[in-house]
Amino acid sequence: MNTVIRRRILALVAILILLGFGSVVYSLVDLQIIEYEDYKVKAANQQLKDTVIPANRGVIYDANMKVLAQSATVWTVAVAPSEIDEEDRAGIAAGLSEILGVDEQSVLDKLAKTKSSYQTIKLKVEKPVADAVRQFAIEGKGGKGYKGISLSQDSKRYYPYGNFAATVLGFTGTDNNGLSGLEAYYDDVLSGTPGRQVSAQTATGGDMGYEYDSFYAPQDGNSLVLTIDEVIQHYAEKELDRAVQDYNALARGVVIVMDVHTGGILAMATKGDYDPNNPFTIYDEAKRAEVEAVADDPATEDVDEHKQALLEAQQTQWRNKAVSDLYEPGSVFKLITASAALDSGSSTLNDSFNCTGSIKVAGTTMRCAHTEGHGAENFSQALVNSCNPAFIQIGTKMGAGTFFNYFNAFGLTRKTGIDLPGEAQSQFYTAEGLGPVQLASCSFGQSNKITPIQMITAVATIANGGDLVQPHLVSKVLDAGGNLVEDLEPEAKRQVISEETAKTICSIMQEASGRAAVKGYRVGGKSGTSQKLDSGDPEARISSFVGIAPCDDPQIAVLVILDEPQNKVLGEVFGGYLAAPVVGQIMSQALPYLGVEKIYTAEEAAEADVTVPNVTGQEVANAQVTLTRDKGLSVDVKGSGSTVVRQFPSSGTLPRGGTVTLYTEEGLADEMVTVPEVTGRDMASVEKALAAAGLNLRKDGSTGSSSVIATTQDLAAGTQVPLGTVVTVSFHDPSVSAD
Numbered sequence: 001m002n003t004v005i006r007r008r009i010l011a012l013v014a015i016l017i018l019l020g021f022g023s024v025v026y027s028l029v030d031l032q033i034i035e036y037e038d039y040k041v042k043a044a045n046q047q048l049k050d051t052v053i054p055a056n057r058g059v060i061y062d063a064n065m066k067v068l069a070q071s072a073t074v075w076t077v078a079v080a081p082s083e084i085d086e087e088d089r090a091g092i093a094a095g096l097s098e099i100l101g102v103d104e105q106s107v108l109d110k111l112a113k114t115k116s117s118y119q120t121i122k123l124k125v126e127k128p129v130a131d132a133v134r135q136f137a138i139e140g141k142g143g144k145g146y147k148g149i150s151l152s153q154d155s156k157r158y159y160p161y162g163n164f165a166a167t168v169l170g171f172t173g174t175d176n177n178g179l180s181g182l183e184a185y186y187d188d189v190l191s192g193t194p195g196r197q198v199s200a201q202t203a204t205g206g207d208m209g210y211e212y213d214s215f216y217a218p219q220d221g222n223s224l225v226l227t228i229d230e231v232i233q234h235y236a237e238k239e240l241d242r243a244v245q246d247y248n249a250l251a252r253g254v255v256i257v258m259d260v261h262t263g264g265i266l267a268m269a270t271k272g273d274y275d276p277n278n279p280f281t282i283y284d285e286a287k288r289a290e291v292e293a294v295a296d297d298p299a300t301e302d303v304d305e306h307k308q309a310l311l312e313a314q315q316t317q318w319r320n321k322a323v324s325d326l327y328e329p330g331s332v333f334k335l336i337t338a339s340a341a342l343d344s345g346s347s348t349l350n351d352s353f354n355c356t357g358s359i360k361v362a363g364t365t366m367r368c369a370h371t372e373g374h375g376a377e378n379f380s381q382a383l384v385n386s387c388n389p390a391f392i393q394i395g396t397k398m399g400a401g402t403f404f405n406y407f408n409a410f411g412l413t414r415k416t417g418i419d420l421p422g423e424a425q426s427q428f429y430t431a432e433g434l435g436p437v438q439l440a441s442c443s444f445g446q447s448n449k450i451t452p453i454q455m456i457t458a459v460a461t462i463a464n465g466g467d468l469v470q471p472h473l474v475s476k477v478l479d480a481g482g483n484l485v486e487d488l489e490p491e492a493k494r495q496v497i498s499e500e501t502a503k504t505i506c507s508i509m510q511e512a513s514g515r516a517a518v519k520g521y522r523v524g525g526k527s528g529t530s531q532k533l534d535s536g537d538p539e540a541r542i543s544s545f546v547g548i549a550p551c552d553d554p555q556i557a558v559l560v561i562l563d564e565p566q567n568k569v570l571g572e573v574f575g576g577y578l579a580a581p582v583v584g585q586i587m588s589q590a591l592p593y594l595g596v597e598k599i600y601t602a603e604e605a606a607e608a609d610v611t612v613p614n615v616t617g618q619e620v621a622n623a624q625v626t627l628t629r630d631k632g633l634s635v636d637v638k639g640s641g642s643t644v645v646r647q648f649p650s651s652g653t654l655p656r657g658g659t660v661t662l663y664t665e666e667g668l669a670d671e672m673v674t675v676p677e678v679t680g681r682d683m684a685s686v687e688k689a690l691a692a693a694g695l696n697l698r699k700d701g702s703t704g705s706s707s708v709i710a711t712t713q714d715l716a717a718g719t720q721v722p723l724g725t726v727v728t729v730s731f732h733d734p735s736v737s738a739d
Contacts, residue, residue, distance in 0.1 A: 330530030395443025520598030576738025
């Protein structure tokens with residue numbers, strides 16, 4: 001080998017050495033400088049295990065600290081396909097599908113993703129099921145355990161009363177974030193801050209021991225104390241649900257009960273609703289059938305059409321009509337027009353009107369619901385009669401500017417700011433847009449559209465002496481230890497009308513209470529029956545009634561709305577017929593519960609219920625004395641024995657003067673009688689018909705006049721019932737408007 005060749009070889013070797021050294025230097029620079037942060041993170045990830053510890057979501061309490069929503073520990077079941085042997089997949093899929101109630105093939109599909117180290121099988125698994133999964137992972141089917149199955153802790157929201165206040169409380173999603181209602185509005189308050197546990201790991205992935213762990217405790221969410229009273233909420237929901245069903249309100253119903261002095265919501269409900277424990281299930285049978293029909297229709301090729309139908313049905317049942325739906329309030333709004341007219345001085349109680357059944361405004365004929373006309377009437381009578389022509393004149397005399405100023409002062413031009421998501425903005429004519437026809441229509445409650453929460457807040461202003469209050473649902477925020485964090489009781493916004501005006505309107509409202517009347521309480525109210533002008537259905541109506549009680553010192557206001565009722569009373573869907581009794585039933589339960597004392601008139605005292613004593617085992621003569629002399633009841637003796645062996649009713653209450661049936665022989669069966677049809681009759685005729693049938697009568701609604709008409713009976717005609725059963729009949733005074 002000559003010198004030239006040797007030199008070339010040495011040069012080549014030197015170059016190779018330099019290149020190799022340069023590569024090493026570059027790699028060192030890349031590792032230690034350029035990619036340092038990335039490799040540092042990767043190394044930390046291999047050496048450390050970071051586990052998120054969820055915070056407990058705060059509790060939602062009612063006003064008396066009853067739990068309405070709380071969270072509990074659940075588990076997520078997952079698998080690590082990369083760690084599972086192929087021969088174990090079928091056994092794991094079969095076992096997990098059986099325990100968890102999931103599809104076996106879907107588990108197999110997830111196990112087949114062998115490059116994955118984490119596949120979720122089921123979320124929100126409760127303890128008994130989680131324990132079964134844990135046992136299965138340890139022992140398997142034949143004593144052989146399975147690797148690659150994991151359980152991680154999570155939390156699940158529980159609503160112990162089911163669909164109670166569902167549209168108010170809302171619900172949470174799989175990530176425990178609020179998706180609706182108070183859960184969404186106060187999500188930041190309720191959520192808390194998750195914690196972390198950072199654990200050191202060995203080279204093989206095992207834990208190095210607790211001495212190497214760092215623990216960052218979660219900060220639990222704060223809790224809410226509501227103004228909602230669970231007892232009053234139950235009263236309100238029960239009565240509203242019954243009315244929605246009885247009158248077949250196609251577009252659902254709404255009830256709000258408000259403390260008129262604080263604006264606190266004691267009850268709020270929309271029916272039909274849903275169970276927040278399973279919010280994605282459709283609970284309205286008709287809606288569910290519609291959704292299923294879309295899914296089953298062969299003509300429906302697009303899966304998205306079914307999804308859209310399902311989503312619309314879900315959003316409908318989640319929607320809180322009390323704050324999210326606009327409506328034309330109808331004659332209930334006449335309370336606002338009347339208050340504005342008296343307070344501004346544009347009208348007085350001495351003003352007189354002559355209603356002929358219609359009135360012309362700028363060439364447009366506007367009619368009264370009382371088509372034959374009310375004739376001569378003063379201001380108070382116009383409100384009690386709910387006379388449209390009179391209120392058109394009242395509004396016209398007030399003028400567009402004054403009308404709009406009071407409309408604005410009552411808070412009807414902006415959202416109330418209630419602590420719920422999705423509050424709708426009202427739609428209304430400004431002063432400049434109120435021409436003669438528009439002003440006339442707005443004066444009796446049509447054309448302008450507001451929310452139910454705006455309507456009851458405006459009525460509360462009248463009831464409390466003239467102050468506009470802030471409606472709200474949360475009174476306090478507590479920390480995880482139960483300590484007060486924040487008191488949220490708001491102040492009144494402003495005085496809208498004088499106390500004198502407010503008292504005057506409250507006094508007139510008592511005359512208009514109609515079927516909402518409650519014995520022992522001075523209930524004031526106003527009915528409304530409004531057209532749904534933009535619904536496309538000329539027959540669509542909204543029946544409503546607002547009540548306050550007691551009129552001499554109002555404590556609560558109750559608003560009930562039935563949207564598109566189909567079943568009529570005396571051929572009509574008037575708010576005074578349909579919604580007023582619902583308000584009356586709620587008042588009759590809520591007022592005693594709140595400790596409001598009953599003060600009976602002489603007439604009411606004579607008809608007040610008395611407790612039926614149990615006289616079984618007594619001599620008939622003694623039993624008769626106890627029932628007749630001591631309780632003011634009548635007695636009907638069946639049999640020839642000398643001792644009472646059974647009675648009907650055996651307990652409870654009866655209207656004073658009612659009849660108790662006493663059986664004096666063993667083996668005598670209850671005598672069954674048929675309930676007669678009494679609706680549409682006057683009171684004397686009703687009393688006679690029920691007495692002839694051997695039934696007791698409980699009078700409800702307007703009973704102070706001999707001209708009242710029976711509008712409803714709680715037991716349907718033709719029903720077979722025991723002799724002496726009480727039939728509750730609701731009466732309406734034709735002289736009090738029901739529209």
